[in-house]
Amino acid sequence: MAPATPRPGDLIEIFRLGYEHWAVYVGDGYVVHLAPPSEIAGAGPSSLLSALADKAIVKKELLSVVAGTDKYRVNNKHDDKYAPLPPSKVVQQAEALVGQEVPYKLTSDNCEHFVNQLRYGVSRSDQVTDALLAVGVTVGVLGVGLAAANLFSFLLNRSQQEKQ
Template identity: 55%
Template structure:
């Protein structure tokens, strides 16, 4: 876990692992272990830090030591929906997570990613702010590009002499 505001994880806690450009999510199950979605073995043992969504439509549920999947990445307890949803009992979260070990699940960055997986375990409902935030950022980016293009057209029309003036 990151050293800043260290919070000792408890079974059932959501663990957010900051990767380059996205977050990987796991559920803490105790004794230093987490359960998470990882790329299927048929991807040549790709690490969990790879952008699984780019290369796979399937993931396998694995139990691993937290430190073995974080590497040098920063991680923290982030039970971010506790105010909106009531967490299920920790024993139920851990039992459900362990019942899924070794299972291959459908993976979709938009609807069935690692954040959806852990929030469904903790709250009984699947949520992913990463998807929403990416869609919003993409929309804002497209709008921004459109505005810049429109401004460039207006500015160039004001600064460049018109064809009538050239004659």
Template identity: 50%
Template sequence: MASPHQELKPGDLIEIFRLGYQHWALYVGDGYVIHLAPPSEYPRAGSPNALSVLDRNAVVKQERLEDVVEGCNYRVNNSLDREYRPLPIQVIISSAKKKVGQKMEYSIVRRNCEHFVTKLRYGKSRCKQVESTVDKGVLMIILGIVLGSSFAIGRYLYQ
């Protein structure tokens, strides 16, 4: 859970730690968040479901933070504040509330819940989960090529 000393403020990005991934929401005040929820997480949009990454559509929901969290650990994560200036709080909250109920295209790589909330807070869509995974994937491919090449050269030299 978030630290009891950590006060949630409207406009904060909430990172919720699910099994195998993080779900993201935007805190709008009075215990409520707005988030992008794939249909496999219905009827309770906060229900942890790793299969939600396979959905191609999602809906914007406003729900109580405690219902979305459902016992998972979470924290405020405004780490992109170091790179971008957050939009004015009124703009963030107003934009988020206008989207509630809208169906949106969903893609784990290009249009997921983290992209959604960072676009609301900063006006820029970012997902560090995907960026980190892509970076690790590229590194593993390069490492595989290097090791594979080394193995092939070694076999050639020692035949």
């Protein structure tokens, strides 16, 4: 099955090694995206260095250049939750930001926050939410494991003391 042909205002999810990069399609093969210094197509692990950046540039580039050899798809995944803005408004807002240097934070101002703000007027990143949830679950599981180990140790010590 061929990927959906992007339409102006569509969100494009680009699958990088270890994360997804996001852009908004503005027509004629071009996307607008938030590009920290290390966000280059096919950069692989070095793109993860974007986590250290505190500024990014809004760029308008060909989707084929931004994606490089990485796979991508149209992913307007929040259309059922939020009403998308009219495509002309999404494109107009995106193009008005091209060339600007903007704050960048992996947890609150990343490329996914950027495109969701443009399409829905809502700044959100499921990658961040999912990562924080995974950390919370891991901490929770470790906490339960430690509590169980402490309880087991307490009961074992108590049992040994009762035998004496």
